[in-house]
Amino acid sequence: MSQIETGQTENSAEKKPYPLISVRNLSKHYALRSGWGFKPSVFKAVEDVSFEIMPNETLGLVGESGSGKSTIGRAVTMLNPPTSGVVAFEGTDLTQQSERQMRAMRKRMQMVFQDPYSALNPRMTVGDFVAEPLLIHDIAKTAAERKDIVAELFRKVGLEPRYMARFPHQFSGGQRQRICIARAIAVKPSFIVADEPIAALDVSIQAQVVNLLQDLQEELGLAYLFISHDLRMVRYLCHRVAVIWKGRIVEIAPSELLYGNPLHPYTRRLLSAVPVPDPAIERARTRLPQVSGLTEGPDCHALVEAEPGHYVAREALGGGA
């Protein structure tokens, strides 16, 4: 990981802005069955992951199911705190905060989840659902004030304020995701972790939600950690992308470098599998087989800067590197 730091000290000579969130050596381990007859062992869901996100930036996390990408999202927001590592958010190490201090921090960082059906409380009007964080964080004093703020939030996410009194079942999937986004931005966060926010939506509705996320970023200066298995949408939406494989970042780069010049064999295999909505391209392309032939060694997982801003695990660079 030291390579990242050296890379950035060089760059930071030119007035580099301070990162909004800086994740250092984050690991999340789970104890597997232990006890009589079993040797205690740990499952390393996430291992030694480091990255930074700048204000107003979108970092994409891609990888397959079980790669650890959702675990990273939940560890960063302390919903499921990491086993070790540092999560420095706006200058505060979140891993050292008490529950109470953390509650205050949550005003600054919010999450949006995949399933807008189960995220909503079926017995609460959607207006109350969006107003709840205002109440918890004591942002609006009176009911009238809250109502005004919620109406404004509804307009912001493209919903008519008169829907406030309705219940979740009266909304479609895309509308529900808008409601969840309205709640997330209610507390004026600077950072949102969006874990597969469009995966459960129809194609034409995905476009609505992605456009909304982009508009809100521009308007509110938000930074996003966008976790997704949709590699085409990630390329479209994210400024930088990190590829997660077996709990580690194996490659991280600005989107166009990552997609234009993938260096890790796993990234190449992943990209070769993404279906392209163009029959001629689809007929011509070849899919890459399972990853093999990685260099092993004590330092094989360390990220090396292969070109400016483009980091890849040393294992991908062959013996000579």
Place this chain on the structure above:
Amino acid sequence: MTDITSRPPLLEVRDLAVEFADADSVVHAVNGVSYTLREGETLGIVGESGSGKSVHVLAMLRLIPMPPGRLAGGQVLFEGRDLLTLSDPELRKIRGGSIGFVFQDPMSSLNPSMTVGRQIMEPLMLHLGMGAEAARKRAIELMDMVRLPDAARRIDQYPHEFSGGQRQRIMIAIGLSCRPKLLIADEATTALDVTVQADVIELVKELKREIGMAVIWITHDLGVVAGIADTVQVMYAGRVMERGPVDDVFRDPRSAYTLGLLRSLPDLTAPAGQRRRLTQIDGAPPDMRFPPPGDPFAPRNRYATPRCLTERPPLEQAPGAAPGHLAAAWYDLPSVLAAEALS
């Protein structure tokens, strides 16, 4: 590819209509769907939730619960015999035999209390009359074919001992077990990782070459359709909006709905920072308790003409398009788009 239209028809769907009724309303889920699938042809069907794409194939196989479901009309001729009027024993011979199917959710499609081996062997013994020993041997071959490692040992394991991707491969092995003439796959790879999806699609293509089966591949992913289909059919509100050779439909769409779907995808050809905003289709699909009288997409279609709102357009050869490229539209999309580009 070009000779598909000269092949004999395998499946003819004629004016299929399916409804779901409850105490006080009727949902018109499928409204007069007609098409022909030829031997060895791969038909990709795309559409959103509620488009009728899944319901119409379930109805075809008589797998929807009736009531509340009800066939409101139509015929489904498979090798000349109407699946909708066959006796149950005759239908069961076809279902799982010459028509194999794979649905989205492998966890609820597999029997958790039965080894995967027995579940793969069952159709072999039932439809092909194989003995237990031959069926077991064939089941191991099938597991090898869908690239389930260590088949000879794992055949005696239960579904919970396999990962999601592996379970979906087991479903595919079952769907393919009797070397069907037609494989129906409904979002069969949607829940899988892209690399596993790519493997499964390669496998289906290989088997098509090997045994010449026809495929109906239902998905919401236009990329998957581009990779697998000869013909694509776009459905909306229980109707076919457009249908034709996959290259022509993607290059020269004639239904505003198809165009909307294609434009809602990120266009990655432009350099970063200069990409156009995603085009969203505003509004929502119609309430199918009260299907609109005209073109069902008209209320969301900026190119709709007054006629679109009142009169239903037939699915016809699109003027100037490749032969067999059909669209249901009163407007002429290429000229509307050309006029728009000028203004």
